[in-house]
Amino acid sequence: MHVPNGFLDAPTSVATGVVAAGAIGLALRGARRELDDRTAPMAGLVAAFVFATQMLNFPVGAGTSGHLLGGAIAAVLVGPWTAILCTSVVFVVQALLFADGGITALGTNIDLMGLSTVLVGWCVFRGLQAVMPKRTSLVPVQAGLGAFVSVPVAALLFTALYAVGGTADIPLDKLAAAMVGVHLLIGIGEGIITALAVGSIIAVRPDLVYGARRILRARELEIRPAATSGASS
Amino acid sequence: MGADHGHRLHFHAHSPLHSAPSHAKILALVAWVLLVVATPAHWFWAFGVHAVVLALAIGVSRVPVTYLLKRAVVETPFVVFAVLLPFIATGERIDVLGVAVSGPGLLAAWGLLVKGTLGVLASLLLAATTEPQDLLLGLQRLRVPQQLVQIMAFMIRYLDVVTDELQRMRVARESRGFTARDPRQWPVLARTFGALFIRSYERGERVHLAMLARGYTGSIPTEATRRPVTAHAHIHGSRR
Incomplete structure (x- = not known):
């Protein structure tokens, strides 16, 4: 659900645009540390991946379905700075090439669905990683919890923005309750799918998961003696 | 392209x-x-x-x-x-x-x-x-950071490749009799994500290496830096 033009008033739209521009500027610097000179092609393909994830629908039952927001999973997979760049680029392309989400609401969409989900998802993920035992099997769980928390926080942030620059008077407590309530449910889905997806990547290529690299580095080299020698495969 | x-x-x-x-x-x-x-x-x-x-x-x-x-x-x-x-x-x-x-x-x-x-x-x-x-050219002329425009260019260029990949996986799943009806099918769909991410990431690495092999130095030749390609230069493969 992208915020369209005219949902928030002009000053709020401009202010969120300034915040988004600042965040992208910071992220451009930070991403160089995560990806060095590979930034442009890698971030471009991860952005295409994030775009594609929003196209895969997950059936919820009773004929309804939803899709991932993808901010938290992107943060865990490629690092927070690159994730901010990728999600922002996705929203810019969606606004300019697909007319999805208002062009004046571009900053709002980047702040809410890109920036906030990436940052919240990453902070929760890192926080859990600091207190939980360092095992790769726990990374999907931490990623899932990060994704779960990120969705209602983004909804709360939307309510706050609406309180500042909303164009209609809706009782704010009702709006906040409805938004957070619905998004808690969406967050459960986001969390479970993120955990499952990160788990499947860790099983195959744990080295690709940015959030798991610290743990991998702490692993010790073990030399396993060959069980059988000269046996046919 | x-x-x-x-x-x-x-x-x-x-x-x-x-x-x-x-x-x-x-x-x-x-x-x-x-x-x-x-x-x-x-x-x-x-x-x-x-x-x-x-x-x-x-x-x-x-x-x-x-x-x-x-x-x-x-x-x-x-x-x-x-x-x-x-x-x-x-x-x-x-x-x-x-x-x-x-x-x-x-x-x-x-x-x-x-x-x-x-x-x-x-x-x-x-x-x-x-x-x-x-x-993209317009964004560049509006002084949007070069790096951001490049990321956007790569995303647009590979968007159809990545979404086609997702489509092929869907066809493969469904030709094996899979239908997603409720959350019990989520693990399968989530593994699709995993596979798609690994494939996209590895494609990015291959693209980067291919670009390095062609003399990529960190910036893409744009309208301003690209000289008109003459037939002579084109035949002899020296575009830059």
Whole structure:
């Protein structure tokens, strides 16, 4: 659900645009540390991946379905700075090439669905990683919890923005309750799918998961003696 | 190169709007939509003026109105919200067709609908009259950081590749008798994500290596830096 033009008033739209521009500027610097000179092609393909994830629908039952927001999973997979760049680029392309989400609401969409989900998802993920035992099997769980928390926080942030620059008077407590309530449910889905997806990547290529690299580095080299020698495969 | 298949929204035609410089179109769109958004909802005449301006632009572009209207469905969720607004908003109640609704809510719903629709049609008009390459060039001329434009260029170039990959995985799943009905099928779909991510990431690495092999130094030759390719240079393969 992208915020369209005219949902928030002009000053709020401009202010969120300034915040988004600042965040992208910071992220451009930070991403160089995560990806060095590979930034442009890698971030471009991860952005295409994030775009594609929003196209895969997950059936919820009773004929309804939803899709991932993808901010938290992107943060865990490629690092927070690159994730901010990728999600922002996705929203810019969606606004300019697909007319999805208002062009004046571009900053709002980047702040809410890109920036906030990436940052919240990453902070929760890192926080859990600091207190939980360092095992790769726990990374999907931490990623899932990060994704779960990120969705209602983004909804709360939307309510706050609406309180500042909303164009209609809706009782704010009702709006906040409805938004957070619905998004808690969406967050459960986001969390479970993120955990499952990160788990499947860790099983195959744990080295690709940015959030798991610290743990991998702490692993010790073990030399396993060959069980059988000269046996046919 | 994804250069020749364009994108889904582009409408091929030759009009002044198609050939106008893309940075001017982007600036005009942002300025005009900001103006529309800033217009108070009760200035009904002003929206008439906005609509006439938009209609003129669409007329000049030679893009059929039905083409744009069909694609305006992206704003449907917010139309639903706008329709509900008069019932959930606070303020004095007025009677419309025997139903008591909130007066300010009704005005806000009108504002939301008209601003959203005008904005979405204008954005669609930009997408319909501008090729992705021109759009990137326009962003570059507007001093959007080079790196960001490059990321965007790569994303647009590989968007169809990655979404086709997802499509092929869907066909493969379904040809094995898989149908996703409820959350019990999530693990399978999540593994699709995992596979898609690994494939996208590895493709990115291959693309990067291929670019290095062709002398990539961190910036893409643009219109300004690219010299016209002569037949001689082209045959001898020395483009730069």
